[in-house]
Amino acid sequence: MARTELLKGTLDLLILRTLELEPRHGLGVAERLEQITRGTFSVKAGSLFPALHRLEADGLIAGDWTTNEEGRRIKSYALTAAGRRRLAAEKKQWARIALAVAQVLGEA
């Protein structure tokens, strides 16, 4: 299956979406992303981590350090209240855009 370039700004929305149900670490976010888009989107470390840190700096997600069974420090991210509000707003917005795009393409 051909992989699609992520639209700019879409990555943030998708990351928030992957964290909607439970906190995940960086690789977990990447895997979940690939899973929910059924392999359409795959995200490399070079885009993933800057995005995570930007969202964290904006207060939309919060990082938390835990230690796993092997004693390795793992940083996982969870949605904050602000992040949830943003996700809801973005979802609505996205639905409108998707609808508009679909209409334009359908009529053509």
Place this chain on the structure above:
Amino acid sequence: MRLRARLVALWRTLVRPSALDRDLDDELRAYVELVAEKKIAAGMNSDAARADARRDAGSLIRVKEEVRGVRAGHTIEAAAAEVRWAIRGLRRAPGFTAAAVATLALGIGANTAIFSVVRAMLLAPLPYRDSSRLVFVWSDMTAIGYPRAPLSAPELKDLRDRTSRFDGFGSIWSTSAALTGDGDPEQLRVGLVSTNFFALLGADAAVGRTFAADDESTDAPRAIVLSHALWQRRYGADPSLVGRAIRINGQTTTVVGVMPAEFRLLMPPDAAVPDDLQAFVLLNPQALTNGPRGQQFLRVVGRMKRGVTLDEARRDVDAVAAQISREFTSYGANGRRFTIVGLQEDDVREIRPVLLALFGGVGILLLLACVNVAGLLVARTAARTRETALRLSLGASRSRLLRQCLGEGLALASLGAAAGLATGWAGLRLLLALRPAPLHLLDAASIDGAVLAFTMATSVAWGVLFSLAPLVELLRADPMAALQRDGRRAAGSVHYRLRSALVIVQIALGVVLLVGAALMLRSFFAVQRVDPGFRADGITTFRIALPAQRYRTADAFNAFSRELQAALAALPGVTAVGALSHVPYDNVPNWGGPYLSQPGQPESTAVMADNRAVTPGLFETIGVHLVDGRFFTEDDDARRESVVIVDDQLARRSWPGQSAIGQRVASDPFSTGHPVVWSTVVGVVRHLRHRSALEDLGDQIYFSERQVQRNPMAYFVRGGDPAALPAAIRRTVASLDGELPIAEVRAFDEYVGAARASQRFASVLALTFAGVALTLAAVGVYGLVAYATARRRYEFGVRLALGAQPTHVRSAILREGAALATAGAAAGLVASTFAARVLASQLYGVTAGDVASYAAATLAMVAATLAASWLPARRATAISPIEALRAE
């Protein structure tokens, strides 16, 4: 909420950047390992899985860079990191840093010092209310050699009555007065001012008040306003002094006010109004308005009405001059002309071009300094080409390199600014210590906020500019070529040519400044050797004023003077004593008036002469050259008809080809403005340069003090122990009259030194400039030759390995320096012949084309250049060829 999160993030970024970086490392390492574990779980062997995972993650350096890029407060953090990085780099290269910072300290320091002077003297307004509306009024008597003469009292009244564009005119004249009672008698420098003088300037008293109209009335008590310094020194700043009476010239006078400590009397330097007057009393020109129109002694300041331009005011005053020229025949055919000049402009009339030239000069110095620093940075960057290429290929972005250049430039500029401020402060102290007396505005110069802002702005601007210089080198850096070890040789020739041109310009400018300094120095020595017509060494002077109440008659005056001269002459070691109505180069207003030298000569053709009164013995005491006739004796007193001694300049002008002895001159001993007293010439002396050390000014007429009494008189005592003499003089005077104040007991040499202070000032400045320029040019040559030598180390290594003599290699390098020196010196000599013409008006006893100065300047510069190339030459041959070859 969001704001708090951002602030917390910002706090972490700025305060704990290393903890954040550690976290990021952990996070990324965990990511890579988790990916690898998945791959192992999927059946890969562990090494391949790890390599695969790392490849998938891409360049971790770049990922980290990008993550840092999105952090809150990233820009600040990045800038701080660049500066930290830059400072680390600078600490690792102390030689480079010291050279760059010292260079900048010189350039920025010179700019700071001169800018603070320019600001104080040219930019800052005078400390008076609305000072831009103040003008100084001169009487233009160019036709008889006095382009800037004072005004007479009737003329002040004319200006007040007949102009329409002015709020008012005030006047001041300075003299001295005796202050007695409450301690030792003391002679004060007193300003005689019109009632409105302080109101006109907009200066208020600190305690009490300035003069008011009531003080003018004849039954009002005499009023005096004291300077802050006198009030503090003599009265311990006692506020209750205001309203009390003190004795001035033996008369009861009420202190009505004290001026503020910061009040300065800033009149044009040639107005002969000292800036440190100790007290002010009223001299109401109204009382003198019927006096002679030729009795010009008032220094007049006018205040233009709001919105009136200088041109309008000038037309207003011109019209008055034209009117009175028509109305009063005493002005003769030439009539009267007034010139008005903005007070501030007139204060800095002489110094302004010098200051602007200086400011331009320090600008050039700073430019030279920055060229040097840019050169040093380029050389440093070139030496690090491989390091740079390595970092580029490992994923460092070019914008990161740009930031690092800026960081290094700004770190250097900040260090340079700090060192420059210290240098500038020291430089300013030096300037103030050397300031010639007339430049009183200079005292206000200080390194204040505006000067600091100026220094910071220049430093940052230059820091940015010269940090961009190495970018040319960086941006062309092709990582592949550079890593293949020969890359850095390809880019060199363009820089070398450009930098050579810059260094040649530096040498040329250095030669120009050196030639200027040599000319100024030769002028200074010529001035030192000038014979002013008298000898000042070994003479102690002091001034004494006899109160008119107790010394009412000429006989009383003369008796005291004779007794004092005799008593002083009897002091141990004293060989000669005399008295003169002025000390040469003092700041007492000049006395002079018109004279006639032919019977029946019309007064309108009268020439002006300086008038002085001298006692017998004075000319002998100060070593005046007698050209013809005789000096005064005790017989030249009231019993005989009036006699004068004139200078050879007057004798030549009046009676060319004849002996002056026995000729008759009509002159003006009492400054009435008219030649009223006919006298016989009994002697001719060589012209005394008593007002300017460098120029023969007006003709001179010397009256016998025994016939024409002047008060105060300055006494000149030759010989004696200079340390013990002041006390002996005080004792002697007190034994004759315990109430007499003595003023200004000091060496005659001090006056002469002060008169030469301008030349000394200019010489010191010129020498400092030349020294700095010489240093900068030498550093520039050193930087360039060292750079070129470093690039050719491999080549030199090969040559030495193949058996070349170290001396050959050294002379090859020295030849490069010599080529630079030759080109620079040649260009500099040509430029100097033009530049020296600008200087011509400042020169004395030496022409602008003085060969010795040019030769000395060239020699100094060539020597400095060769010395600067010798160091890298020695270093190039000092290391072993094997080392040089291996280093590549």
